[in-house]
Every structure is written in C-alpha cells, then in structure tokens.
Amino acid sequence: MSTGTASRYIGLMSGTSLDGVDGVICEFSQDRPHRVTAFASLDFPASLRAELLALNTPGDNELHRAALAANALSRVYAQVVQALLSQGGLARADIRAIGAHGQTVRHRPGAFDGTGYTLQLQNPALLAERTGIEVVADFRSRDVAAGGQGAPLVPAFHLDWFGGSGRDIALLNLGGIGNLSLLPAGGGASGFDCGPANALLDHWCQRHTGRNYDADGAWGAGGRIVPALLESLLQEPFFSQPAPKSTGRDLFNPGWLDARLGSFMDAAPVDVQATLAALTVQAAAQALLGAAPGTQALYVCGGGTLNGALMQGLAQALPGIEVASTEALGLPPQQVEAAAFAWLARRCVERLPGNLPAATGAAGPRVLGAIYPA
Template identity: 40%
Template structure:
C-alpha cells in the first residue's frame, strides 16, 4: 500500500477528553489532497464504562502504570459496537471499508516524559470487525521528542485547500487546540488551554449535568477577574509552540475557584477558555482574518460570543464552510490511517515539534 495512491474508504474512531461519546466517521481518500467525507455518528459509552474511565483519568499513577487489560478490552469492544452500529445504520458492509483508524481513548498524556497512553487495541478491533486497523497514532511522535498532539492539522490543511489564508481552525473539545494555516503554506498547531473539560467537571459537580447547554449557566454567572488572572498566570501560556496539554493540567489552579458560587465558577472557567484562546495570537506569524470552530464548544453561545468579542474578527462554526464540526476529529483519524498505511507523515515540526516529518501508527491486518 505505501506506493498506492488509489482512493480508499477509511473509518476513523475517537473519543475525546470529554468522553461524551465515541465518534465514528467514514472518509474516502488517497491520504493526500483527495478527500471526501461520507458521514458518521456519535455513540455513547456504556454508562458503567464511562464512569470507570472518568475515575481512571483522575488517577494518573494508575493510568500510567497499571496493565489495564480488562478496561482496554471493554473500550475496544465499545468502539467495535459503535463502528458496527454506524455501518448498519448507513447500510455499509464491512467488506466495503478498507481500513479503520482507532485513536481510542486518551487516559494520560505526558509528552515531556515521552509518554502517552490511549486505550484501544487495534489487533482486537481488526479481529472483531474483519477490517485492517491502525492504532497508536501518537506514539512515534512522542518517542521522537514531539508533543504527539494535535494530529488534526494535516487534515485541516487538506480540507481548507481552497479557503482564504491566513486562517485559524479552533477545536473546542475537552482541551482546545488550533491549526494556523498561512497564506504561503505554513502549518502551525498547538493546544491553547482548556475548552470544555473544566466546565464539564464543574457542571457535573454542582448541577449533575454533563455540560453547560448553550452556555446558559456561564451567562448567568459573574466572572471573577482576580481568579481569572491567576488561571492565566500558568507558565504554559508563555511556552512557545508546539505544545500540548493533558486534560487535567489546570485542575490544581482551578481548585482556587471553590469559594465562588457554582454559576460564577462556570462563568470564570468559560472566560478562562476565551482568554487562553486569545493568547494563542501571541504565537502565530500574523493574526488570522477568520476563525472556524469545531468541537462541542461551538454550540456554547457564551463561548462563541466571547471569542468573537475577544478576537475582533469573524468566529464561525465550521459548518459555515461545509465541514461537519462534530465529526472532524473522527474523519481525521480515517484520513491519518490511510497516511499511516502508506508510510506518509502524520505530524510535522510545526505541528508537534517533532524533529522531522514523522510517520506513525501501527497496522494490524484482519483475517477475512
């Protein structure tokens, strides 16, 4: 397959740091510029498994050192069920899919120690589905000294080939990341700070809800400027990119919001996301004239309005240019699976800080 440039069908599957669902998407691509998204969907984790994963992410020592064979098998089986459900709903036979890109579930990301861990067993998934599967997308990059994230920039660049530049693509998942696409082909990418993870945690803790629907709770609260400044004093923001974050990086600082009312906590955390995104402008060659926003955070009106005010340029959901903001990351891992199978780079020095363009992924052949 390395020298093959035919269009093939690949499924991408990922659950983000917010763990709200398993996202599955199908793309047809050659792993280069030829690209056609073919739909997808979101499939919730079984409730008990999600609870177990949340507890695991909150225990970094266990996430790093324990074998976790049982929970990894459960995660892999949940991904298999999600992919089967998507295929059945779309009327697609497994034999009509050439490849699966299994990102899996990140439970710990420590690139400064050259360590990253995603749950998801490609060999088990390939056997369950009868489809060749690529996993371990981040490991080669991290082992070579890269940040291992974000990995979406090459996909963003392929999608945005016909759009005016400079352009910023912002993903508001659990953690926020940006891709800067320059007018002369420059591609830069980095995590900017929190997106929805801290807000979601506060909503679960205080309101028993998974997220702040529409940003209504944030809009009802007051921003504590002093505590916001304390959050923005984190040394991460001064570090030049490429750089990436673990979901729990800001938890210790965010604990200082405890004296505030629940609504004021959520309002201050939303302002933290907005201000940390604005700080990303300190690290790009020229301010973009437009921001396109993907991820669940684009449905949060308080975040979107605040970003437009802070950035002073159009801030629009990616649907404005015909992309599917709920499926971009899943589509990306279908695209990257094809690149991995063909020996093409998944990351660049400007996207993860890896010393040279870096191939990656581990291919597991299915027995059909």
C-alpha cells in the same frame, strides 16, 4: 466521484471530553474532493466514563483496570463501526482500514527520562476481531519517540482538508482541551494546544448541578465573570510557554482548579463556571493573536461549538476576525476529529508521514500508527 478511484476509511475519536465516540466514513480520492459519507456517535456508558476518568490519575490496580477499560472501549468502537456500515449500506470489505485514536489517560511527552510517553487506552486487536477490518492505532507514540509532543496531530489534516483558501485562517478544536491550527494564505501550517476547554467546564458543571455538561453554556451564561479569579487562572505558566506544546488532564484537572480557587472559594459556583468559560475563550484568543495576528477567520470544531457562550465569547474577543464553525467549510464540527483519524489511518497504510513537525516539535516527518490486520 467514482468509487472505483476512491478509498474508504473509518475514523473513530473519543477525546478528552470523555462524552463518547464519534465515527465517520471518509472517501478519499486522488483527484479530490475528499468527503464524509456517514457519521455516527455513541455515548459512553456511565460506568465506562467514570472508569476512564478515574484512570487519568494514579490509583489502585491500574494495569488490570486499564486493560478491562480498553476492552470495553473497543467494544463501543465496534458498535460505532457497525452503525456506520449500516448507515452507509456497506460491507466490511468496502472499508480499507479503521483509524482508532483510543482514549488518552496520560500525556507526558518529554517528561521524566527525556522521552516521556503518551498513553491512549484501547485494544486494537479486539477491534479488528470484532469488525473484521484492518485497524490502525497508536498514532502518537512515534512522534514522541522522535522528540515531539505527539500532539496536536490534526494540523496536518487541517492543512490537507481546509488549506488553499487564499486567506490566513485558523481552526480551533474545543474538546476537553483546546488546540489551534494556523493555516496562512501562503501555505504550510503550524499548531499547538492552547489550554483547557470542556474538561474543566464539564467537571465544574457536574460537581455543582449533577449534569455532565452545561448545555449551550446556559448555566454559566447566568453567572458573572470574577476578574481577579480569571487573572489568577491565566497566570498558569503553560499559557506563556512557546510552541510546540501540548497538554491534557495531566495539568488541567480538578486538582489544578481547586488549588487555584484558594481565596475565591466563596465565589458562587455559577460565577466560577462563567469564569472558566472566559478562561477558555481568553486562552484561545490570546494564543491566536500572539501567534497569528493577521488571521482573517477562525473556524471552530469539537463539542465546544455547541456552547453558545463560548462561541459568542470568541466573537467578542476577536473583533475583526470572522468566527464560525467548520460547518462553513463544509465539514460539521462534530465530524472533524474523527475525519482526522481516518486521514491519519490512510497516511499510515500508504506509508506517508502523518505528523507536522512545526506543530509537534518532532525531529522530522514520521509515519504514524501501528497496523492490526483484519
């Protein structure tokens, strides 16, 4: 590819898993293929992770704390940008713009007043100052203003990057929350959030083992699924709601889980972990089979791909459907969402729509994002 005809964008993603920041440099070319040329990841400092998690629920002095957390997050973003530039041997002038998602702390589209809101903490102005690169941020609010969910935004990216396979395929992102993108062989795309993923698994693991996550799902794999508990969890009305729909920690949080444990409080913690893994698998599998029963292959991305128990569970729950990570499509699973926000930044800079109304429910295509010049 000639770099003279390509534009470079950085994408930064910190998701509901609250584990840290993933960043990529993407080269986009009119004559394809697009490609990722650098990847960097940085864990959150423990204090920042704890504060971002706390800000997901109402608390004292929220405005002050949120502003400082946004500053701290933007400094981490700037560190990732510097790591990417160093890895790629690039100067800031080589990057057209940074697409920075921010950290979702509340997501209530359509609620309260008919419009609702979605809130991603960050300080894009500070990021522009720290990096000297144009920043595109606030991708979700315009879709919400147009009557949409503001999520998921990745189906439009998945269609552009992975579409045209000639098969009915789907992509499943297993971050803190799971979301599906459906790419039929005939073209087009749709998608929706399908339920919890790492948010509940990580919480339960941390509560009972002191570790931030269950590496490879090994702890949960040593437990037994509690069928009655799984059935109870699957009764959550969100699972039967029609698309478009989205969710987050506003629903699937420790309070939601504790309220549903009820008579199962005597279950061994490891068995609850096994059941939560089964919930993630069953919610995704049932959603996929209900929306696109002819799917031939499911490609998984996000941190959940590192959980062998989840990947094995999906393969067992979807017989006859190929289940693999997006590595099989040429993009490593930890890079997919960051690449999506590089793509969305480019769409904003070029004044092109970034949402997919079939996925979000918005009134129509909209240019997403707010620009903070270098």
